[in-house]
Amino acid sequence: MSVEAKISVNATSLAERLARPELLSLEPYQSARRIGGEGQIWINANESPFNNSELEGLNRYPECQPPELIQRYADYAGLSSRQVLTSRGADEAIELLIRTFCIPGRDSIACFGPTYGMYAISAQTFNVDVNALRLDAAYQLPQDLPSLVGDAKLVFICNPNNPTGTVIEPDAIEAVIRSLPDTLVVVDEAYIEFSPELSVVKLVERYDNLVVLRTLSKAFALAGARCGFMLANEAIIEMVMRVIAPYPVPLPVAKLAIEALSAEGIERMQTQVDTLKANGERLAAALTAAGARVLPAFGNFVLAYFDQANEAKVGEMQARLKQAGVVARAYKDPALADAIRFSFTSDEQTDALLAQLSQRA
Numbered sequence: 001m002s003v004e005a006k007i008s009v010n011a012t013s014l015a016e017r018l019a020r021p022e023l024l025s026l027e028p029y030q031s032a033r034r035i036g037g038e039g040q041i042w043i044n045a046n047e048s049p050f051n052n053s054e055l056e057g058l059n060r061y062p063e064c065q066p067p068e069l070i071q072r073y074a075d076y077a078g079l080s081s082r083q084v085l086t087s088r089g090a091d092e093a094i095e096l097l098i099r100t101f102c103i104p105g106r107d108s109i110a111c112f113g114p115t116y117g118m119y120a121i122s123a124q125t126f127n128v129d130v131n132a133l134r135l136d137a138a139y140q141l142p143q144d145l146p147s148l149v150g151d152a153k154l155v156f157i158c159n160p161n162n163p164t165g166t167v168i169e170p171d172a173i174e175a176v177i178r179s180l181p182d183t184l185v186v187v188d189e190a191y192i193e194f195s196p197e198l199s200v201v202k203l204v205e206r207y208d209n210l211v212v213l214r215t216l217s218k219a220f221a222l223a224g225a226r227c228g229f230m231l232a233n234e235a236i237i238e239m240v241m242r243v244i245a246p247y248p249v250p251l252p253v254a255k256l257a258i259e260a261l262s263a264e265g266i267e268r269m270q271t272q273v274d275t276l277k278a279n280g281e282r283l284a285a286a287l288t289a290a291g292a293r294v295l296p297a298f299g300n301f302v303l304a305y306f307d308q309a310n311e312a313k314v315g316e317m318q319a320r321l322k323q324a325g326v327v328a329r330a331y332k333d334p335a336l337a338d339a340i341r342f343s344f345t346s347d348e349q350t351d352a353l354l355a356q357l358s359q360r361a
Ligand SMILES: Cc1ncc(COP(=O)(O)O)c(C=O)c1O
Pocket: 088, 089, 090, 091, 092, 116, 158, 162, 188, 190, 191, 214, 215, 216, 217, 223, 226, 227, 228
């Protein structure tokens, strides 16, 4: 390779090398908001001049990436604002990554089941192949991961993992990031507030192939607001910005999210996480006493298997829950046929669940 060729390869970011080629020359849609301007009479976006709501500015299009929201999340995550992108939930971030980096009909993603279903569904909706690998018997990543992953563009690791609630140590994730320098390793930390010590967010500074996904839907109690985050190096964020919709974050959502990420909001979240974890422990103990095999729970839910001989069977448990008006989650995946996932809940509802579980079938 000539010196010039080498320099030009090095000068190209990983994001540019992995992105769908047509994005490299694509000029993102220039919304009126993006173009901006100065003055008192704003008639550049076909908006209404009338604000019929109490929310200031609701008649105007919002910022694509509201700066205050981005800065708040950057501060919360310990990153720079250039390493943060906000989206309609982590689900949209998953989709954006696939649309930015995978060529339909040619590229693939890899994930490790049983895991969150949207990685595969999102890929399939874009005609992107899914290399559906499995966690091992101890719910850890397989030994020969790089060869199993093959030429997947994106590798999704959910940590803590939904629906098992189990975790992979940050050192093991870092080893994967190192072993796949030309693949984007996407670590979905939707539940990380329940086990913050396991986050790999600090590694974003160090590795250009790491993407971390976050959400306000879980610990921050804002599932209805649809607000998630992608954390990655600037080149990846810049590339995804070519694909994102012009106005992905509704104004009321940005307001709610900014409040949730205030010092008081974060403190309230942490108090609620403590309450939920305490109730989760009570629930796990009651499930064990009721004959279930319960996995260690690092998120805000516990996966209970009703597969032990002469103990509560899954069908019986499902019937009991239904009769008591309890809606928990069962699965079609054959590996989870005997399992039910229970989300942690309030003191009162946990008391009611415990009372149910203590009754003999
Ligand atoms: C692991 C995981 N990632 C992402 C999501 C989606 O999060 P959001 O509500 O931010 O789209 C969920 C939702 O259940 C999840 O379990």
